[in-house]
Amino acid sequence: MSEQTVWNDANSLVERIKTLRHQVWQANMDLQRHNLVTFTWGNVSGIDRESGLVVIKPSGVEYCELNAENMVVVDLHGQVVEGKLNPSSDTATHLELYRHFPEIGGIVHTHSPQATAWAQAGRAIPALGTTHADYFYGQIACTRALSDEEIAHNYELNTGKVIVETIGDSNVMASPGILVKEHAPFTWGKSPAQAVHNAVVVEVVAGMALQTLQINAEVDTLNPSLLDKHYLRKHGANAYYGQSKK
Amino acid sequence: MSEQTVWNDANSLVERIKTLRHQVWQANMDLQRHNLVTFTWGNVSGIDRESGLVVIKPSGVEYCELNAENMVVVDLHGQVVEGKLNPSSDTATHLELYRHFPEIGGIVHTHSPQATAWAQAGRAIPALGTTHADYFYGQIACTRALSDEEIAHNYELNTGKVIVETIGDSNVMASPGILVKEHAPFTWGKSPAQAVHNAVVVEVVAGMALQTLQINAEVDTLNPSLLDKHYLRKHGANAYYGQSKK
Amino acid sequence: MSEQTVWNDANSLVERIKTLRHQVWQANMDLQRHNLVTFTWGNVSGIDRESGLVVIKPSGVEYCELNAENMVVVDLHGQVVEGKLNPSSDTATHLELYRHFPEIGGIVHTHSPQATAWAQAGRAIPALGTTHADYFYGQIACTRALSDEEIAHNYELNTGKVIVETIGDSNVMASPGILVKEHAPFTWGKSPAQAVHNAVVVEVVAGMALQTLQINAEVDTLNPSLLDKHYLRKHGANAYYGQSKK
Amino acid sequence: MSEQTVWNDANSLVERIKTLRHQVWQANMDLQRHNLVTFTWGNVSGIDRESGLVVIKPSGVEYCELNAENMVVVDLHGQVVEGKLNPSSDTATHLELYRHFPEIGGIVHTHSPQATAWAQAGRAIPALGTTHADYFYGQIACTRALSDEEIAHNYELNTGKVIVETIGDSNVMASPGILVKEHAPFTWGKSPAQAVHNAVVVEVVAGMALQTLQINAEVDTLNPSLLDKHYLRKHGANAYYGQSKK
Numbered sequence: 001m002s003e004q005t006v007w008n009d010a011n012s013l014v015e016r017i018k019t020l021r022h023q024v025w026q027a028n029m030d031l032q033r034h035n036l037v038t039f040t041w042g043n044v045s046g047i048d049r050e051s052g053l054v055v056i057k058p059s060g061v062e063y064c065e066l067n068a069e070n071m072v073v074v075d076l077h078g079q080v081v082e083g084k085l086n087p088s089s090d091t092a093t094h095l096e097l098y099r100h101f102p103e104i105g106g107i108v109h110t111h112s113p114q115a116t117a118w119a120q121a122g123r124a125i126p127a128l129g130t131t132h133a134d135y136f137y138g139q140i141a142c143t144r145a146l147s148d149e150e151i152a153h154n155y156e157l158n159t160g161k162v163i164v165e166t167i168g169d170s171n172v173m174a175s176p177g178i179l180v181k182e183h184a185p186f187t188w189g190k191s192p193a194q195a196v197h198n199a200v201v202v203e204v205v206a207g208m209a210l211q212t213l214q215i216n217a218e219v220d221t222l223n224p225s226l227l228d229k230h231y232l233r234k235h236g237a238n239a240y241y242g243q244s245k246k
Numbered sequence: 247m248s249e250q251t252v253w254n255d256a257n258s259l260v261e262r263i264k265t266l267r268h269q270v271w272q273a274n275m276d277l278q279r280h281n282l283v284t285f286t287w288g289n290v291s292g293i294d295r296e297s298g299l300v301v302i303k304p305s306g307v308e309y310c311e312l313n314a315e316n317m318v319v320v321d322l323h324g325q326v327v328e329g330k331l332n333p334s335s336d337t338a339t340h341l342e343l344y345r346h347f348p349e350i351g352g353i354v355h356t357h358s359p360q361a362t363a364w365a366q367a368g369r370a371i372p373a374l375g376t377t378h379a380d381y382f383y384g385q386i387a388c389t390r391a392l393s394d395e396e397i398a399h400n401y402e403l404n405t406g407k408v409i410v411e412t413i414g415d416s417n418v419m420a421s422p423g424i425l426v427k428e429h430a431p432f433t434w435g436k437s438p439a440q441a442v443h444n445a446v447v448v449e450v451v452a453g454m455a456l457q458t459l460q461i462n463a464e465v466d467t468l469n470p471s472l473l474d475k476h477y478l479r480k481h482g483a484n485a486y487y488g489q490s491k492k
Numbered sequence: 493m494s495e496q497t498v499w500n501d502a503n504s505l506v507e508r509i510k511t512l513r514h515q516v517w518q519a520n521m522d523l524q525r526h527n528l529v530t531f532t533w534g535n536v537s538g539i540d541r542e543s544g545l546v547v548i549k550p551s552g553v554e555y556c557e558l559n560a561e562n563m564v565v566v567d568l569h570g571q572v573v574e575g576k577l578n579p580s581s582d583t584a585t586h587l588e589l590y591r592h593f594p595e596i597g598g599i600v601h602t603h604s605p606q607a608t609a610w611a612q613a614g615r616a617i618p619a620l621g622t623t624h625a626d627y628f629y630g631q632i633a634c635t636r637a638l639s640d641e642e643i644a645h646n647y648e649l650n651t652g653k654v655i656v657e658t659i660g661d662s663n664v665m666a667s668p669g670i671l672v673k674e675h676a677p678f679t680w681g682k683s684p685a686q687a688v689h690n691a692v693v694v695e696v697v698a699g700m701a702l703q704t705l706q707i708n709a710e711v712d713t714l715n716p717s718l719l720d721k722h723y724l725r726k727h728g729a730n731a732y733y734g735q736s737k738k
Numbered sequence: 739m740s741e742q743t744v745w746n747d748a749n750s751l752v753e754r755i756k757t758l759r760h761q762v763w764q765a766n767m768d769l770q771r772h773n774l775v776t777f778t779w780g781n782v783s784g785i786d787r788e789s790g791l792v793v794i795k796p797s798g799v800e801y802c803e804l805n806a807e808n809m810v811v812v813d814l815h816g817q818v819v820e821g822k823l824n825p826s827s828d829t830a831t832h833l834e835l836y837r838h839f840p841e842i843g844g845i846v847h848t849h850s851p852q853a854t855a856w857a858q859a860g861r862a863i864p865a866l867g868t869t870h871a872d873y874f875y876g877q878i879a880c881t882r883a884l885s886d887e888e889i890a891h892n893y894e895l896n897t898g899k900v901i902v903e904t905i906g907d908s909n910v911m912a913s914p915g916i917l918v919k920e921h922a923p924f925t926w927g928k929s930p931a932q933a934v935h936n937a938v939v940v941e942v943v944a945g946m947a948l949q950t951l952q953i954n955a956e957v958d959t960l961n962p963s964l965l966d967k968h969y970l971r972k973h974g975a976n977a978y979y980g981q982s983k984k
Contacts, residue, residue, distance in 0.1 A: 620920070623849045696851065703851070703852065704859045707859035707951075708859035715886070717890065718884065718889050718921075721889045721893055732827060733798055733827045734798025734824070735797060
């Protein structure tokens with residue numbers, strides 16, 4: 001490479017990470033704006049796929065003290081590349097998802113109450129209506145419980161692994177969120193902002209689903225044709241919802 | 247017609263649509279003010295009955311970016327008459343209701359959580375108290391599910407048709423809202439503002455009804471005499487609620 | 493009476509009603525501040541016992557348009573003494589309570605959702621904890637349903653009568669609120685402000701009671717000794733809660 | 739002691755109590771900010787362990803009238819040392835806890851609705867997920883009911899005694915809160931601020947636990963390995979959550 005190319009690439013990387021820091025900080029603040037977090041119980045990360053660098057919230061820092069500058073930059077092996085603070089204690093979970101699913105650009109973890117109740121109950125959130133189908137192509141799965149061994153060693157990494165296991169061969173972007181049993185939801189998207197969007201959806205849908213079952217304990221899951229219709233009119237090849245396809 | 251008459255009529259139409267744009271925009275913003283919408287999950291339209299023109303929210307645009315000018319004007323066949331954005335993806339549903347029910351001046355669709363839970367449960371909201379009876383003369387009905395065929399072709403139009411089918415011969419203004427099974431509520435009124443008002447009522451009444459059943463699963467529906475009393479003291483020929491009849 | 497006495501009495505009455513107008517307006521606004529009302533679904537009144545004049549909210553006027561000046565003054569027979577607007581459609585209910593219970597200085601009616609759910613369910617709110625006992629000396633009763641005849645003629649007056657019937661010989665101030673079956677709560681107090689305070693308590697206690705039963709359907713009502721202790725430490729002859737008895 | 743030492747110690751005490759007044763006032767205001775209190779239904783205290791002086795909220799004073807100066811200073815026997823207002827009616831409960839548990843630096847009492855529902859139901863909040871385990875090392879216990887005798891004499895002191903009895907030999911800081919049956923929660927911490935933090939956690943966890951049981955009535959309590967993992971990664975000797983251990 002010419003020196004010019006090296007110089008240009010370096011500049012480009014610096015600019016991209018600066019932008020990503022801002023996006024990840026903004027997405028973290030949006031968790032609070034959408035009432036998804038109590039105290040510091042949530043974190044957002046984003047990845048720069050070209051370099052493999054991940055920007056993530058620092059661990060246990062109050063939302064009012066967060067800014068783009070104190071976000072932490074780590075590589076895909078968890079080494080801190082830039083930043084003076086510890087990265088989120090859930091970093092290893094995020095990284096496992098980024099390594100397995102190249103489609104993912106941003107990840108969110110919260111303990112939002114209604115989704116967390118489903119995770120604690122160990123139940124997938126069934127697709128019961130079009131609100132769900134507009135974003136999730138089928139149920140929002142719940143992982144199995146981790147074994148004692150998985151908890152004892154590399155717990156956060158194993159949390160990522162059980163998510164990967166649960167997704168299996170299905171399309172990770174068609175159901176962009178999951179419940180970790182006895183724990184809480186994780187969501188993802190093409191960007192940190194989209195992952196936050198999906199975290200809001202999981203919380204709203206979780207609350208609706210419980211109320212639906214309280215009204216009618218025998219309710220059937222959504223007609224697959226209606227699931228297709230709603231999911232595909234927003235996300236399919238011939239999507240016609242919104243302005244972007246015009 | 248004289249040129250003067252043509253000129254006056256044109257001016258009058260332009261003014262009316264300008265006013266309606268403002269009303270429809272305001273009504274859309276009120277959905278958010280009343281906490282009925284998450285993201286862009288709701289839409290309001292209004293009709294100018296003299297011209298048959300309908301003003302409706304554009305599809306998938308954030309509430310903070312809405313203004314009177316970017317509302318979309320369509321005719322009763324769904325042709326965009328004015329506006330650069332796609333109209334709401336639910337436009338065909340709105341138009342079907344406007345075509346069948348000349349009394350309707352405004353329509354609202356939301357995914358407000360408590361009403362949506364009843365729609366997902368496939369259950370009409372029973373009239374259980376005077377809060378309900380002040381606005382709805384009987385239960386808030388729930389449509390049947392759409393068939394696979396109805397979903398596959400002209401889904402949004404068929405959503406309107408199943409609402410029309412469910413209302414049947416009953417007075418469309420006496421129960422100004424309905425639940426579309428597996429989907430969410432639609433409400434209407436003489437104006438966009440009244441349709442929003444009724445959307446709030448449906449959400450409040452939906453929440454109260456679930457709690458009522460949780461307290462007493464054997465509760466009877468409202469005494470028909472009390473339903474009459476409350477509905478008619480607000481909406482009957484001899485209404486005496488409020489200031490308007492004085 | 494000397495002319496001076498007549499003059500002084502007149503001045504005194506005018507001042508007292510002016511003050512009461514302000515108190516009643518403020519109490520109505522407080523309903524909104526405490527999230528007890530949707531739209532105009534609530535009203536507060538207050539009485540000047542010396543003159544027998546009652547100040548009450550006008551019917552169906554938006555909260556943002558209320559002020560001390562547009563409150564309506566009626567006598568205990570419901571004749572409007574001052575004011576251009578119709579008084580609340582529930583005025584006859586308020587007046588019946590003022591006529592029967594000279595201890596009452598202010599009355600509130602709301603459709604606050606959790607208390608309304610209990611009223612719709614036709615169930616008294618049992619005393620399940622000290623929060624309840626701090627304000628209500630026993631259950632919050634629910635009236636019987638009105639008969640068709642009672643609904644057809646003088647409905648609002650009969651709503652007052654069934655409240656009076658339900659209270660019977662018990663101490664009206666020891667349980668300063670009631671649920672009207674199929675309808676919603678009424679509360680009262682020495683003043684309009686205290687009636688609002690009790691309306692908040694009924695709503696909070698209603699919500700807690702439902703949740704309590706959901707956690708433990710077999711729960712016993714509060715130990716009578718504990719009911720005594722909490723009620724009397726705030727309201728008994730030897731009350732020691734707060735600063736007022738020092 | 740030299741006069742200088744006496745002088746220095748006095749100055750130091752005055753400064754510490756001044757600081758503690760501010761902390762306790764701030765913690766009381768934070769109860770309101772976190773939506774844990776209705777009206778005056780909550781109180782926070784803090785202790786200066788060197789002198790044994792306790793700063794506590796005055797009884798029945800509105801939150802908007804509280805300030806650092808009107809907090810009340812009492813000794814561990816309940817004698818008011820400084821302040822013109824009555825201390826909280828629950829002071830004797832707080833003091834009993836401070837006398838028995840030297841680790842406690844601050845105490846909170848609220849009637850927060852979801853935790854109060856569990857207390858009214860007489861049920862401990864089971865550990866059902868990691869949100870719980872991040873703060874409470876096992877269930878949040880519920881005391882037995884007080885006897886008539888315990889209610890009749892020294893009620894508030896006996897409330898403290900039944901809390902002490904319920905904690906027994908277990909580590910008071912490992913489960914920093916408890917439900918008093920038929921009443922409401924108490925929480926504590928190293929400082930008034932930490933006690934408020936734990937009061938928020940109890941309320942959130944109480945709500946999640948009820949929802950969890952509504953989704954799955956047969957749910958198991960948390961895997962003890964996961965309880966250990968989450969509690970110890972925040973509170974154990976090798977804690978790695980947050981920034982403080984770096």
